[in-house]
Amino acid sequence: MPKVVLVTGGSSGIGLCTAAALRDAGCVVYEFSRREHTMEGVRHIRVDVTDETAVRNAAERIAQAEGCIDIVVNCAGFGISGAVEFTELIDAKRQFDVNFFGMVNVNRAVIPVMRRGGGGRIVNISSVAAVAHIPFQTYYSASKAAIESYTCALANEVKPFGITVTAAQPGDIRTGFTNARKKSVDGDEVYGGRISRSVAGMERDERGGMSPEFAGRYIAKLALKKNVKPIYTVGFGYKCLSLMCKILPCRLRNWIVGLLYAR
DSSP states (O other): OOOEEEEESTTSHHHHHHHHHHHHTTOEEEEEESSOOOBTTEEEEEOOTTOHHHHHHHHHHHHHHHSOOOEEEEOOOOOEESOGGGSOHHHHHHHHIIIIIHHHHHHHHHHHHHHHHTOEEEEEEOOGGGTSOOTTOHHHHHHHHHHHHHHHHHHHHHGGGTEEEEEEEOOSBOSTHHHHSEEOOTTTTTTTTHHHHHHHHHHHHHHTSBOHHHHHHHHHHHHHOSSOOSEEESSHHHHHHHHHHHHSOHHHHHHHHHHHHOO
16 A cells, blocks of 8 residues: 655645655655645645644544555754844744744644554654754754754654654755745844855855755655664765764864854
8 A cells, every 4th residue: 555645845845855756656645835836646735834723634634534644754844044142032933833843743643643553654854954053043953953852752752653753864955945044134243244154155055955856855765764763864975964063072063163154
């Protein structure tokens, strides 16, 4: 029987390419996104992942139609940039509401379905920024680090039910995510222009990054993999970066990241 899959944030970027790759692998694919979207072979449901009731109702709709939900891939997210000192708290909370608690809403809705069905796979999309903590994208980095801690803890909670949980760490990717980022240069004169220079450098790296199709195919394979470890990094270069961030002393790692993104 084909796997029944739910992909959030499936109208663009990594989510769209992951949904397409899972469709091409023979899965029955549903996608959640806030805007109306059509994609051949993928069933769209208009849902804002921050709306807990809407998420729960949509998950129940899929479960009733298909009898199960085998795989969930949490791709929905966005980014903000700016100095912590000048970032409005409402924007910081919105960052976590979408990137972290939106994922939580989806997983809370599907875990009971998976448990009743005897198992399932949850893939949460993190970022290399979870381990290479990026200045002037502090809240984005923190939201992704929270996803990884959550993933590892949740994996042990649901393991007895046959549910496996993993996180994927993409690096720089050429998507509309870059242009959609909510940027603030408030206080740039106080910081000597470092905010605008740092964000411009990050966005240059993103535009020269891996294709979303490559990331989508990787994540789809991860979703269908028989056995998984808690965290995977997408792309050889980023695997090296992630490993370096884990083995270097925190002070040295932070110094290197500061040279790259805080000058």
